[in-house]
Amino acid sequence: MTKDFKAAPRIVIAAQDPWTRALLGQLLGNVRCDAQLLQFADGSSALEACRKRLPDLVIAEWALPGLNGLDFLGEIRRLQRKPPLPFILMTDRTDSASVREVLPLAPTMYLVHPFNMDKLQQRLRDLLLAPGQEVFCELPSLAPEQSLDAFLEGRRNLSDGAPLLDEVKDALSLALDPNELDLDVLEQRFIRDPQINARLIAAANSAAQHMGRPCQTLGQALPRLGVAHSINLVMGMALQRSTSLEDPRLAEQAAHFWGLSQRTADYARQLAEEQGIDAERCYCAGLLHSIGDLALLRCLQNWLLASGTLEDEAIVKALRKFGAGFGSALRARWRLPLELRELIAATYLLTGVYGRESLVMNLAAQMARWPDEQPLKDLAASKAAQQLNVNERKLQSMMPARVVAAPEPVGETQTS
Structure with missing residues (x-):
């Protein structure tokens, strides 16, 4: 399904983990930089927002607190919109029983962690852009007479963090197959990059992942996040602006x-x-x-x-x-x-x-x-x-x- 949006598309993201929400926001921004993103940590709040005003696309995790993603999809389908509202369901479930449970609700995409970024971005382009349609957004411009010091003061509390080491980006350019990777391999690939260490430790200590004592090393963070989620988070970092210093x-x-x-x-x-x-x-x-x-x-x-x-x-x-x-x-x-x-x-x-x-x-x-x-x-x-x-x-x-x-x-x- 494609649509020639005259206005910026309205997109609901429902994911418990803030780092997953940030990753999806980055991917959507790469496709439609003008998109209006509404982000929720639970299914009930996301459904309430959809009932007030239907969005143009929903992306939701299956494992949501309260109303889970599958039930959220079911509620959206009961709204009986024609054509059906595009709904991407994210999950780590690959068993046949789960797939059979989902099929009657006809999600637009059944997205299994870790995402294939190229395929996901292409699917998002199909959903959010008409054939041949392009959307260009200007880079944020400097305020008139803005000094470098003023710019940096404004960015200090909003910084995305460090750039990535070239060797990490080279590794991510390969098709990382989670079935062929284990936590030890990931640790070896990421152990030297400060940005990846900090972000994965932070993600592992987020409310969605929190359990017991805080993680203080990459070796502690990776088992808590798992291979698939860790790869997705790192690939999301690689997609961000200025991850390379030109x-x-x-x-x-x-x-x-x-x-x-x-x-x-x-x-x-x-x-x-x-x-x-x-x-x-x-x-x-x-x-x-x-x-x-x-x-x-x-x-x-x-x-x-x-x-x-x-x-x-x-x-x-x-x-x-x-x-x-x-x-x-x-x-x-x-x-x-x-x-x-x-x-x-x-x-x-x-x-x-x-x-x-x-x-x-x-x-x-x-x-x-x-x-x-x-x-x-x-x-x-x-x-x-x-x-x-x-x-x-x-x-x-x-x-x-x-x-x-x-x-x-x-x-x-x-x-x-």
């Missing part, structure tokens, strides 16, 4: 912060293992500690796409001024566990009462930043190294290839 100056800075994050994470894991504490949690904190700087670079890419100008010096100044705030805002908005955020904060400063994990994070961050020309005996004299009994010889054995990292001297003091 400006070479921004890409160079991002490479520095990716490298800094990975070195900090690796040192943190090694130190934690030797101290007999949670190595994977320390690794994750090290990996995420520069996510604010990376998110800031992504926003600078958006500034350029909105026709802003960007001098080299302005990039360095923006990182110094806004990197910390972007990181704090992201970690709070994504509701990363407080314990993890405290470890991230320890990479910059030791305050109050601190334990061995905080000392490990602080020393790991110093090691990752330590200049080649500065003697390691000075690092061994630091508070963290002394309290962990890490001497100069030990540091030398752990730091065989020492790096002067930054393309520009970028300073930053972050909080959790």
Whole structure:
């Protein structure tokens, strides 16, 4: 069924998990950037909205609280609209009994996790665009005389986070078959990407997934989300705007912060293992500690796409001024566990009462930043190294290839 919409189509999304709603919103925005999206976490609220005014399309999960997606579809069919209202039912059920239960209600699409993004987007185009119809939406423009500082202040609490590593995007360009992947394979593919680690941990701790203690590592988050849901969330990130940094100056800075994050994470894991504490949690904190700087670079890419100008010096100044705030805002908005955020904060400063994990994070961050020309005996004299009994010889054995990292001297003091 196709329709030549004269006005923006009205689309209802019903999914318990906010990250799934965000993914669907991104997909729909790629097809119809002018669409009016109404998002609900339960079937009853979504049905009530449909009864007040029928939308042009419904996308709903089967596993909704209250009124489930199948019953929601049944209620929509009882409205007896001609032609039937397009309704996409999402599920992880592939058994024949479930399929037979659904068939009499004739969903427009029976969508099984993980989605085939290309097929889903093509189906959405068929439903929301007439043959040959195109819809163009202008990129958000800058306000008259808007300064870069004002733009970044406005984006700090709305940032989408960091860009993705190229190696992750390359892996996602392959047809990922969930039947051939397991959680260990996913962890190996995603373990180095700060954005994916943070977003999957946040998704695993959302109300829809919450159970027991909070997840603080990718290894804890993946089993809670499952292979299919994890792949969908990562593919949704890959579809977002500015996941690649096209400006070479921004890409160079991002490479520095990716490298800094990975070195900090690796040192943190090694130190934690030797101290007999949670190595994977320390690794994750090290990996995420520069996510604010990376998110800031992504926003600078958006500034350029909105026709802003960007001098080299302005990039360095923006990182110094806004990197910390972007990181704090992201970690709070994504509701990363407080314990993890405290470890991230320890990479910059030791305050109050601190334990061995905080000392490990602080020393790991110093090691990752330590200049080649500065003697390691000075690092061994630091508070963290002394309290962990890490001497100069030990540091030398752990730091065989020492790096002067930054393309520009970028300073930053972050909080959790």
